[in-house]
Amino acid sequence: MAQIPTSGNISIKEAAGSTRSIDTAVTSTISGSLVTLSTNSIEYDGSLRTTVTPDTDSAPYSMMEFSGYEHTEMDSWPANFPGASGTEIQFWGTEGHVVYSGYGTAEAWCDAYFERDDSNSRIKIRMKSGTAAAMATDYFGYITYTGMSSPTFWVKYNYTGSVTNLSNEASNGGHYAHPELNPAISKDTYRQMSANGVSGGKQFFWIAYRDAPQSTATARVASAGVTFTVKIVSGGTDYTASMPATNITSLEATFGQLL
Numbered sequence: 001m002a003q004i005p006t007s008g009n010i011s012i013k014e015a016a017g018s019t020r021s022i023d024t025a026v027t028s029t030i031s032g033s034l035v036t037l038s039t040n041s042i043e044y045d046g047s048l049r050t051t052v053t054p055d056t057d058s059a060p061y062s063m064m065e066f067s068g069y070e071h072t073e074m075d076s077w078p079a080n081f082p083g084a085s086g087t088e089i090q091f092w093g094t095e096g097h098v099v100y101s102g103y104g105t106a107e108a109w110c111d112a113y114f115e116r117d118d119s120n121s122r123i124k125i126r127m128k129s130g131t132a133a134a135m136a137t138d139y140f141g142y143i144t145y146t147g148m149s150s151p152t153f154w155v156k157y158n159y160t161g162s163v164t165n166l167s168n169e170a171s172n173g174g175h176y177a178h179p180e181l182n183p184a185i186s187k188d189t190y191r192q193m194s195a196n197g198v199s200g201g202k203q204f205f206w207i208a209y210r211d212a213p214q215s216t217a218t219a220r221v222a223s224a225g226v227t228f229t230v231k232i233v234s235g236g237t238d239y240t241a242s243m244p245a246t247n248i249t250s251l252e253a254t255f256g257q258l259l
Contacts, residue, residue: 003070003149006049010063012037022063027071027146034061042147044069071147074232074239078141082127082246089127089139093206093226093248097131099255105173106219106253107132109207112228114155118196121145123153123230131253143241148234154190157204160225160245168219170209177221179204190231204228208253216256223248 004025009016012034018024022037029040041056048054050064082092095108110129117124122144130136145151163178170177179185185204193200208219225245232239 003068004066006047006068010066012063022066022069025066025069025071028073034063038065041066041069042071042073070149070235072145072149072234072237072239073147074145074241075143077143077230077241077243078125081125081141081243082129082139084139087139088137089129091249092127092129092246093223094250095129095131096250096252097133097254099210101256104211104255105132106210106255107173107207108221108251108253109205110248110251111203111205112157113201113203114193114228114230115198115201116153116193116196117142121148123155123193123232125228125230143230145232145239148232148239151232151234153193153200154231154233155193155202156188156190156229156231157185158188158225158227158229159223161223164220164222166220167210167217168208168221169211170207170219172211173207173209175207175209176205177208178206178223190229206248206251208251210253210255216254218252218254220253221248221251 010020012022014021026037026041038061044056045054047065047067049067050062052060052062054065056065082089093110097106097108099106108131113126115124122142125141126138128136165177168177176182191202206221208221210219224247227243227245229242
């Protein structure tokens with residue numbers, strides 16, 4: 001939604017025009033009441049045209065408090081994602097795969113992928129967790145936003161402590177065992193989603209990997225307190241949504257006959 005002009009008339013409905021309507025600007029509700037629109041507005045104190053304290057969502061309320069107002073907001077991280085009961089991502093980051101003989105690979109992995117969906121004003125998140133034994137199901141969550149002016153989009157990951165990475169042959173399969181080993185990714189550092197759709201997507205990937213004909217061994221990857229933060233920058237303001245800390249408890253891949 002466009003910004004209400006900083007000069008000229010302002011109206012509750014569209015008497016002064018749709019671009020000057022408080023009801024049009026406050027997209028979180030529809031009302032002809034200044035009190036209702038104000039209490040549902042995003043806190044804004046930038047008006048220079050009001051005789052009361054310029055704070056749209058606090059009493060006393062004034063139409064002139066909305067001079068320059070733009071309704072910008074961003075949803076929080078999707079609830080119970082990962083962790084949705086009864087789905088493969090209920091135990092995201094807890095996978096095991098064993099290959100006892102012959103040739104092939106033992107693989108256990110999890111990933112998170114972020115992509116802009118500009119036409120729907122949202123960030124699409126795909127998370128999945130699986131092994132080489134079966135195709136993993138994609139699970140999607142979304143972070144919607146509104147009112148952003150010329151936004152830029154970013155995502156980063158972080159974790160606590162250190163990453164466990166034992167007996168891993170991920171490089172044999174052309175993989176990095178965990179994001180920190182990927183030269184394009186750094187812990188607690190934002191990566192820009194510079195384009196809409198797949199071309200601007202960003203992935204974070206963990207894998208335990210063993211292949212034949214190596215000796216019997218188990219690769220293991222684990223990482224505690226993994227978080228992701230999505231950031232939108234608009235008008236010099238940062239809007240963020242973060243995943244609650246989640247453990248990659250154990251990705252284990254074993255090749256060979258266990259004795």
